[in-house]
Amino acid sequence: MALKMVKGSIDRMFDKNLQDLVRGIRNHKEDEAKYISQCIDEIKQELRQDSLAVKANAVCKLTYLQMLGYDISWAAFNIIEVMSASKFTFKRVGYLAASQCFHEGTDVIMLTTNQIRKDLSSPSQYDTGVALTGLSCFVTPDLARDLANDIMTLMSHTKPYIRKKAVLIMYKVFLKYPESLRPAFPRLKEKLEDPDPGVQSAAVNVICELARRNPKNYLSLAPLFFKLMTSSTNNWVLIKIIKLFGALTPLEPRLGKKLIEPLTNLIHSTSAMSLLYECVNTVIAVLISLSSGMPNHSASIQLCVQKLRILIEDSDQNLKYLGLLAMSKILRTHPKSVQAHKDLVLQCLDDKDESIRLRALDLLYGMVSKKNLMEIVKQLLQHVDKAEGTAYRDELLTKIIAICSQGNYQHVTNFQWYISILVELTRLEGTRHGHLIAAQMLDVAIRVKAIRAFAVAQMAALLDSAPLLASGARRNGICEVLYAAAWICGEFSEHLQEPQQTLAAMLRPRVSALPGHIQAVYVQNALKLYTAVLQRQEQAAPDPQDAPPDADADADAADAPGAAQEAAQLLLERLPQFVQSADLEVQERASCVLQLVRQAQKLQARGVPVAAELSALFAGELNPVAPKAQKKVPVPEGLDLDAWINEPPSDSEAEDERPRAMFQEDEPRHARPKAQEADDEELARRREARRQEQANNPFYIKSCPSPQKLYQDAPGVDHIPVVCIDLSVPLRVPGLPASEQYVKLEEERRHRQRAEKGGRKHRKKDKAGRGGRRGGSLPDSDEDIAPAQRVDIVTEEMPERHRPVAPPKSPKKEAAAPKERKSKKPKKEKGRGRDRDRDRKAQALDLWLCSTPPAEPAESTALGTPSLDTEVPTAPQQPSEPCPDEGDREPEAHKKPHKRKKQRQEKERSGRDKKSRKKRAEDGPPLGTGALEEAEEEPLPPMSSYALLAENDFVRMTYEVRGSLQGGSQVTVSLVLENLSSHVLKSLELGVLDSLNARLARPPGASAHDGVPVPFQLPPGVSNEAQFVFSIQSVLTAQKLKGTLSFIAKNDEGSTHEKLDFKLAFTCSSYLVTTPCYSDAFAKLLESGDLTGSCVKVDGITMTFRNVLAKICFHHRFSVVERVGSCASMYSRSIQGHHVCLLVKQAEQSVSVDVKCADATLLGSLLDELRATLSAC
């Protein structure tokens, strides 16, 4: 024995310890891997020895190797051996190794239970401490269950060192074993008043974490925390408590009122910046939750803003950043008070730190006014020029547009300037926001009538320089602006100086390189231009009786009689190119236009005037209509909109009642009435009839500047004046504009205005006092600056909700009050007892809260004993009170009729819902391809592209991802939400964490962290579909996005805020778009040699070849190009235009797929996905 001991210690002399290992690794830089594997062999030897000291040393080295990324899970058992050593030194090493490498999947972990229990009750406080620390890292549900009681005892240990560790670890135990929360909570609460500050802080920590998960249940602790806040001096604890209050105030506004005063005191007294910042943050949260009603809260806001200003002015960048962050929170509710610090924000825009610049940009949104908009935008444009990263540049671009367009362009005084800015922005390289610019151009050109002439001139210039934009711009989407340019030039062609030139520009051969939807617009508007040319020529012609009555007679006389013929010739020459386009829309429109032009030419050759007829194709004024315009029309007296005119037929279809947003990008064409083959007389007659109808129709709204007032005053439409502002806008500006000139022009204009006003003021003596105060520096307020052009603002509601998201397929309007409950369960005695208990607590809190502020209608907040959200067995009873009479249950009598009405609507709606759901079910799964048309008898297996996304007790989410070539690099996610509970789900909001690659399209002005509201509510048992658009940067690899659906589940008992997390998977296949391809084009593509290839073979496939193809078509969005026997070629295209070709061959029991694709990464990802699909066959 003794000999063995001696031998052991001699062996040990040659062991490496940790320091030797580190040194060795540093000395073997070149062959590190080899050296380490050698060391691991040595360690394995050492672990085989009996001596615990040797083992501990080995485990210590393993911990280091684990840190370097080596797997040491094989040594788990040895680690446990070392953990169970009696010496503290070894034990500590063992627990350290365990905390680093044990996790829930480690199977030997269950062997540790008794060892840990022994250590926890060890007389040495450090043994216990080490065990607690280790356990906090690898606690499993089993360990938590078995050790919960032991740890709970330790919470009352004599040594504070153990107490605080035991308190902290309780949080981990609660997470893993929620049942332990109820028995442990009273003791945890006691620890809030522990004499040792460390223990106290630990308890505050744990309760704050618990409360963050489920704030409602901890409201009852508010008085206790309040006491702590006013008594404690530990800043760390104060910060935690104040943060907790920030989370609680939204649930209980009265709490906020009580908090303001002590927080204000703290703000005044503290010297710690961290505490100051958190106080300010919580005060902001309180003020937001109060929103109104506090008489003197403006003082608090002033205080916050002042303190934040100090932070922002500090030289410490951290404080600056946080100050701006908090400032943006205030901006949302109290923009006025932030605006005072405009100078500071502008200053931060020049900061060298990008994070700070981005924060300042967020704030800028609220800073602009009519006065400084041009200046700010000019400054931003300079930043755009300087910016290096495209990400920051894109951010700037979106901000510029958001700032200018906010509030219906309320700050834009000169639209010529704005158009020039937009044109300038198109020259940005590599921006992804072409569509944004395009949308703005369209919007401005349509709504600001006075600017059209100028816009048309600019757009014509843009079209002229199109080759510059289009070259290499296909990928980044700046070419989207050509869509807008072509449309504007065509639609408002009467303002065009030289339509022929523009026509020629639009028909250049290179146009065919543009995306399909842009080509389609080009073709359509080429016809409009041709019409314009024709019209001018006919007007210039001597025959006056053919001229349309509304002619601009001053058309350029220089239009030679041959101009129209030339234009027609040009069209006939170039259009065939479009007729051959691969894009169906382009093809169709091109052939249509081609025939029209031929007819027109024929008629013209016979001397028949055709201009009028052609222009009739496009006649009719486009007026924007707000989504909620209908609401502005007063209901005539005696009309009950809710009364049935006829009893509804049993099978009435759900109608799409939602007015469409008129100017979504790809839709303006549909809104245009098409008169076919109508001669002049007929047309005039129809027009007259329509005018009559419009005049009599109270629901027809014409645009006017301030509709609300007018609608209230006069119900008739004739009284509404349509204001057209005539301005001396120069019709032509040579070349592309430089926006700076407008800043100067604007200044002059304002100067003139001021001068005029000044004159007026002199006359009005009563205003002199105020004018005098402003002194000689001339009035500066926003109201004094009259806009040069005015936007057609249709209703005030326009800016509120302008969603880019397509409306759902079967839209239901906002769901009304919750439906009455059908299940009538008797109240349980036990439940009543708990209710009483809860009431008592609620009253106690009410009492505490109501001590200072005046009593409010008591909204009893449910205050159960605290429970984790994960808790199942003891969860509060499901709401199930009987409801004998809905009328009796309604406390306020005046609400009754309203309620009934809503309920009726509700019933009707739910009926419709059921129908629509049934209909969807009958429709069956949509078939992804139209290419498989050969009639084969064998039925296709049912396929659904909707996959389950997430599910909880309330809601089930299924989803489908589709790409579209139309929207640039965008995919549409159709999300079906099904309400599984008996609650009404409302305020649904989808929050997605954008990755660098994928980004959810949000309403303009929303920040990247905001959720997107789902445009409906869900009554019980109802499902509905919402669509969300994501813009994708790279389609080469699959990816997952994390997100959360948050909603309010409401039933008779009250409402709870719920969340459902999900992971949205974008496979590479979802970026593909089914695109038909002819076999010769396919062959050419393969020959071109641009594609790289790879192959996958899957055995054991019993499915017929047809079904295999159908599966690939459906799941991966391919179309069959050609099929010969058991061999087929398939084609698809990604939304970014990568070609993907497949050759599918079937042998006995196996299918092999050759994939060819333009990009190797995409190829790899697709191969994996194909393999997965085929393996499932």
Next chain:
Amino acid sequence: MILAILVFNNHGKPRLPEEIQQQIVRETFHLVLKRDDNICNFLESGSLIGGSDYKLIYRHYATLYFVFCVDSSESELGILDLIQVFVETLDKCFENVCELDLIFHMDKVHFILQEVVMGGMVLETNMNEIVAQMEAQNRLEKSEGGLSAAPARAVSAVKNINLPEIPRNINIGDLNIKVPNLSQFV
């Protein structure tokens, strides 16, 4: 909650890109390294660590970065103070701490950290208290004879004398020290 604590040096080259742990270190390192010293110490965290709720808060001391990944329940400035406390504690325990101390005594760094943060929550912010506990534990260890007994240490000293590469030890090079995996990443 504190989700992770990373410590690495100016080079921060991860050794083996095997695990997610290594990836996180690499991503964080790239995020942090490209930032100047005179810009703010907060970062909205990258996609790998997951989530807008998480923030990276770091401090740069000479050759070392101390990075804390935290969620919104932690105060940003508070965590900056905590890093300061941690580093000052290291300084006291190692007596003028330098990068080499952390490299060769990774286990001790862990033990000190365990007295500051436990299970993702702050355990103690009072430096004197932390140092007192560490000293008590070191005394306990010394009374047990330490991890490597005296003879072994003597031998390794002798071994070192014979090694010709000793000067290379001073070369700090691209060593990286990480103290990750405080609690499992989400």
